[in-house]
Amino acid sequence: MPTPDLRDLLGLATRLAHAAGAELLARQDQVSLESAQTKSSGTDPVSAADRASEQLIVDGLLSARPGDGLLGEEGAREKSTTGLTWVIDPLDGTVNYLYGRPDWCVSIAVQDARGGLVGVVHQPMTGITWSAVRGAGASRDGKYLKVREGRKLAEALVATGFSYLAERRAEQAEYLRQVLPAVRDLRRGGSAALDLCSVADGTADAYYEHVIQPWDVAAGGLIAREAGARTIGGPGTSLPGGLLAAPPDLAESLAGVLSRVRRRVA
Ligand code: 2AM
Ligand code: CA
Ligand code: CA
Ligand code: CA
Missing domain, CATH: 3.30.540.10 (Fructose-1,6-Bisphosphatase, subunit A, domain 1)
Incomplete structure (x- = not known):
């Protein structure tokens, strides 16, 4: 081909x-x-x-x-x-x-x-x-994007989304109880693709969500990674059915918080 x-x-x-x-x-x-x-x-x-x-x-x-x-x-x-x-x-x-x-x-x-x-x-x-x-980077209206490194979890603005299934929402509330006191603040925008773009262009520091579909994250995930974010998701990760995106250090610390909650709610 x-x-x-x-x-x-x-x-x-x-x-x-x-x-x-x-x-x-x-x-x-x-x-x-x-x-x-x-x-x-x-x-x-x-x-x-x-x-x-x-x-x-x-x-x-x-x-x-x-x-x-x-x-x-x-x-x-x-x-x-x-x-x-x-x-x-x-x-x-x-x-x-x-x-x-x-x-x-x-x-x-x-x-x-x-x-x-x-x-x-x-x-x-x-x-x-x-x-x-x-391999060629990410851009917003033609302007090259690079995520900000070195931000601590306590200073991070974290975007997230919630499943519309009531039983998943109760579980997501457990994650929120732990994440909310650990970060600067949360944003719930309602579009996973735009949340991932916000990590790429620095209008948020990190994004995580527990239930997402391939079409929610295919473009936004690539845009975040090409801007320098690390994405964590899929089987065996701290987000088996979801996705986390953040600059590498922040991705590690947020994944750490989420996996501690996961061991408790599992
Ligand atoms: P959609 O608008 O294409 O259905 C992951 O959060 C995805 O779930 C979102 O990107 C959005 O995709 C959908 N979603 C977000 N909030 C929702 C809600 N309250 N009810 C149903 N779907 C929602
Ligand atoms: Ca969608
Ligand atoms: Ca849709
Ligand atoms: Ca839909």
Whole structure:
């Protein structure tokens, strides 16, 4: 298989993230807080927006990159014949979108057998785009990103998220009881992809979450790592079903706190 031009993949991901973002912005008027209050009618316009965004991205990928694999939150599934697979969250931060808050984004990554190759996260309401290419660094609107080293856990602003499953939330509260007194403060933004970008650009120091899906973290995880963060997650780690991202020293100390809680709640 010929090696793809990474600039072409980055350009394609960026164009599709921007087009999907414009589609989502155009639909946001139909998704009012009022409609959010009645469950059936409230969630329908959001699901329609999720699906329309994914369809736009999938159509663009199928025509530009036939043979690449697809994995999208809204159901896109294609096996790869090229060794590359696109991992798509067409709208990350759905609840924020529904409430007219700005913390939602489009997340597109392309992976090979070694993991993330290119990642793009675009936030339509601010127009900010974060991107990364493996081995070539991460940027925010073209500005190169490097995480801040040497920050202690007690000085760290830590982003996190909570599962919507009530039984997981009780467990997450146990982690919070230990983490909250140990850090500067916590932020709960509602979009895992944007949380990871905030670690990359220094608007947070660390991020952890216990239950996440591949499309939540494929682009943001690469962006954080390429900015110099360490990510810890997956089986056998202190976050078996989740992800932690922070500058290396801070990642160690936060992982230490989380694994002590884990031994108690397990
Ligand atoms: P989503 O908006 O694509 O569904 C991990 O926290 C992910 O879970 C988020 O990136 C978000 O992805 C989703 N999420 C966040 N808060 C949520 C909530 N209160 N209910 C359901 N899903 C939520
Ligand atoms: Ca998501
Ligand atoms: Ca989503
Ligand atoms: Ca969802």
